[in-house]
Amino acid sequence: MKMISIKKSDWAGAMEKVQKSYRLAGPVKEKKGHTFRELKDGETPDLEYSETRMSVKEVVLPQSEVMFSYSLDENKEGHHILEEVPFDETPRAAVGIRPYDAKAVEILKKNFMTEDYKDPYFERRYENLTLVGMAENNPSPVNFSTSCGTGPFDESCLDIILADAGDSYIGKALTEKGEKFAAAAGFAEGDSGVEAKLAELKEQAEGKIKSKVSFDKIEKMTILDLYEAPFWEEAAFACINCGTCTYACPTCWCFDIQDEVKGKDGVRMRNWDTCMSEVYSVHTTGHDPRHEAWQRTRNRFMHKLKYYLDKYEDGIMCVGCGRCVSQCPVNIDIRKVCQQMNDYEPSK
Amino acid sequence: MDAYTDKIKEISKKILSEGKVDVVIGFRKGTLGYMSEPYMAKSEKEAENLVFDCNCRMNLVNYVTNRKDKVGIVVKGCDSRNLVTHIIENKIKREQLYIIGVPCTGLADKKALLDLAEGEITSVEDDNETITIKGDGFEKKVAKSDVLQSNCKTCIKRNPVIFDELAGPEVAELEISDRFADVDEVEKMSADERWNFFGELLSECTRCYACRNACPLCYCPTCFVDESRPQWVGKSDNETDVLTYHFLRAFHDAGRCTDCGACEAACPMDIKMRYFTRKTIKDCVEKYGSEAGMELDKRPALDQYKINDPNEFIK
Amino acid sequence: MSEFEPKIITFLCNWCSYGAADLAGVSRFQYPPSMRVIRVPCSGRVSPKMILSAFRKGADGVWVSGCHPGDCHYISGNYYARRKFDVLNEMLEYVGIEKGRLHFSWISSAEGVKFAAVAKDVIETVTKLGPAKKFIKKLPEVA
Known part of the structure; x- marks a missing residue:
């Protein structure tokens, strides 16, 4: 597991670098606040956000996705046959998602990627996706993620976790996918203090969550x-x-x-x-x-x-x-x- | 408007206990400080939960469509006009209703409240002049006029047009100088500019249909977007389909819309779809002198005609 | 652009304008062949959904023609239609459809000459505007 530390001033540069080998999705500031969407070349995921109305779901299960195309025009090659739609295989990364949103992807997986059946559309999107999480220091008042088996600093479903530590982002590469991404972005290696700082931030953030649900009964x-x-x-x-x-x-x-x-x-x-x-x-x-x-x-x-x-x-x-x-x-x-x-x- | 709460409770308890109504449809306090939830009280005890404040953004007429029982309902000026339309369109009978009218001084815009808050909002108080936003470690007072929902700024009927009892004394109606300034602004643009304007306006629409479902006018058993034979409109997030939906929804409401603002208040993406409906209001007012739901014996603008209606656009 | 021949969807009332089209044909009045006629029982039958549907499918223009005010076979169908069309026409322009793509007329079954004249006018106006680009539903692009 590699520690990461990157100055905020270097963030845009790192993202520009990583876009050479990854297509990115992330939070972008627009007129009415932040939205989560696929980024155009040169757009930087903005980690200084509090919430996005839509989640990372769009990246693995788009609102509308074409599965097949076909033509009944007999002058066209392959008419009367359902053609599979070409898929861009470039690795993708969802940058800046909340850790509990990554847990949501894991839940989606339970439906789309079972042992018996794998949904090819979900699978191909999921398999080449790196989940780069941005921990939440100030969870919103309606956030109750800690009682749902996850939380604002939950590392379990992410490839990389980042957290805001003042003038830099610190974090960890948690998986091989994550390490690859960190290398492509040229994230600097963090020192031994990172782990402790993350734990401290986590405790603070989780402490701020006041709303809870229980489902034991x-x-x-x-x-x-x-x-x-x-x-x-x-x-x-x-x-x-x-x-x-x-x-x-x-x-x-x-x-x-x-x-x-x-x-x-x-x-x-x-x-x-x-x-x-x-x-x-x-x-x-x-x-x-x-x-x-x-x-x-x-x-x-x-x-x-x-x-x-x-x-x-x-x-x-x-x-x-x-x-x-x-x-x-x-x-x-x-x-x-x-x-x-x-x-x-x-x-x- | 908080002062209405006690009176609404009192009236509700009275009509429930006297058997004048089976239920009272009003609002109760929400789980969020800036929200109130539509609520149906079935007993005097439940009537104790009723509230009224500047967070009552839904139009309760939505909840009486096709009801068969006797209903008490809390309505603002705009809602009462929808009730009139409902009665005209046989969606409910006047005899079934006990209307508790609320002379309204306007609702607070949800987004404006959230933008002003410095943390979690625990309560929003309204004395008709000032809104006090209280929250976790902060308290802010703003002039009510600064956080009004935009439809409330051009409201033409703050007092209910139809009621059995009022929850407070009537309030003065607004004097509006430039009622359709927003529509005029769009009309001044070139065709291409308008096209881009509406494309941009709807770019974030997810077609959750909150605007349609929040609208008391949208009571068709099957909405045209859900029809499959013929299929008028596709089901994806395609921009033409999104525009077709908003366009036709507004047209279906033409001559009936009271600009209650429930559609915009309901939108999770803050889309200003009232640009569509307000255009239809403007046309019906200017061409036919018709305001929706003002009188029980006047049908909506597109459900009546005059021999000498404007004819210039026809060859 | 000189080659452009527009596609115009034309809704004609069975009791008047459809007869006028017939009369224009029998009388051999000339007008360009850009129209696709749909016969309807009354101009009041034409729903905004039909007009939008035509535009969505790529029509360059739409023309609705019914009976003169007072002459409706169903007494008042065209009066209701008039209000509906006026508001619809305004709405379409409001969202950015060019003025001149949507046309309305009152033509009785005796007015073959008027039919040919209006047809010419409609076709000329739409031709000048060029191919429609707005409100057309395209198939999703397959990357």
Whole structure:
């Protein structure tokens, strides 16, 4: 494990250097604040940010991704055949993601890269991606990552972790991928003090997180008990069933496959989908098992906090980034709902 | 506007206990200091949770669509106009409603509050003149006019047009000199500039449809964006599809939009989609002299006609 | 650009303008062949979605023609249509579609001459504007 230390004044230079061999995605300051997106050549990931509304999900599971293209034009070569779409194999790096967002990528992996089946689109994006994390010294008030098995300094899912130490960034290369990236960027080697400083910053940052969720009792309840709990209609009353929470969520992985055709040419693509929408669950018969708005809201929380928990036995499908809490137009708060579920006592 | 809270509780308890209504739809305190959550009180006890403040940004008319029971509802001036439209369009009956009107002095812009805060906001207090933002180790007072939601600055009806009881004395209506200054500004641009302006405006849209779902006018059983036969619009983040969505959504609301601002308040990306709806308001006012939802016997602008409507654009 | 022949989607009311187009044809009035006619039961049937759909699919111009005010087969369809079109027309220009891509007319079934004249005018205006570039839905680019 290599220690890293880089002066802030050298950051732009290092990123310019690394862009010779990597395509980068990272936080960029725009008019309304920071957004996380693919960077153009010469753009520097701005690590001096507090939050990005969209997460690193876009990099491994883009909102819209073309899977195949085809043509019915018999004058064209390979007509009537689904053609795989070429993919740029240049290594990529997501620079400046929050450590708990990296944990979210790990959660996505559980769905897209199982032992039996590997989703080729996710896999190829994931495999050549280096995750360069930027620890969060001042977690936002809605952040509850520490109770979701991760945290603002969680190293477990990153290739490199960086942290703000005044006039320089310090950190560690945690994996081989990370070391390669560090070499390509020419990060200077940090001294022995780095480790201690990181630990100190970590303790401070984690100490600032006041909001918590607990799900210890949810584990022990049956699905049906929770499903039929009486609080759902009230908890979901305000929900307008928009897709804000699902799109902002770094762990929501649902997608929808669509064909788009123009003339004789077409593409098959997949787009993010949201369980909040009625068309998500309606059957071709017209029957909709989740016809009522509150049933769809219940499904989202049940999936995140119960079904996932039972299926994977590895915590909840939430990293506590707080995006859904701060972006929800009607203030539906997953922390409160989780508490409600955990506190629920099914009548025997 | 905090002073309305007590009165709203009082009225709600009264109508619930007298059996005048089955539920009261209002707001309760949110988990974040700058948010209030739409809430339905079913009993006198639950009515105790009701609040009203400058964070009540959602339009509650959204929650009464097609209800069959007797409903008490808390409405501001703009919301009450949506209620009128709802009644005209048979989405709810007047007899089902007990309307608690709120003479409104405007809502606080969420983004403006967050920009002013120096940390976590724990409460936002509003005495109609000054907004006090309190938080973790800070307290800030600002003039309410400085943090108003932009639709509240050009509000034409702060007092409810229809109500059974008011939660406070009526307030003076605003005098607005240049109601459509923002739309005029865009109209002055060249066609290409306008095209780029709207492209830029929508560039961050993720099509979460928060704006559509926050809107009480958007009650179609199946929205055109969700239709598949014919499929009017693609489902991806394609810019033409995004524009088509916003364009047609605004058009569907033409002559019905009351500029309540719920769409913009709901947007997680702070997109100013009221540039679209306000253009339709301007046209309906200027061409047909029609303001949405002002009277129970006046149908929306595009649902009526006059023999001598403007005809110059037709050959 | 002189070679440019625009594609114009034309919605004609069954009870008047469609008859006028027929009359213009029978009377051998000349106008350029740039139009694709869609017969509709009433100008009031034409939804903004249809007009947008035409533009999205690459139409260089759209022309809707119905009965004169007062002559609607369904009494008031064209009156409602008029308000709808006025607001739509304004909205399209507002988002940056060039003035002159969208046209409306009232043409009765007896007005074959007017039909040919308006057709010429519409085609000339759209030709001058050149190929449409805005509001066209393209297939996603495949890298």
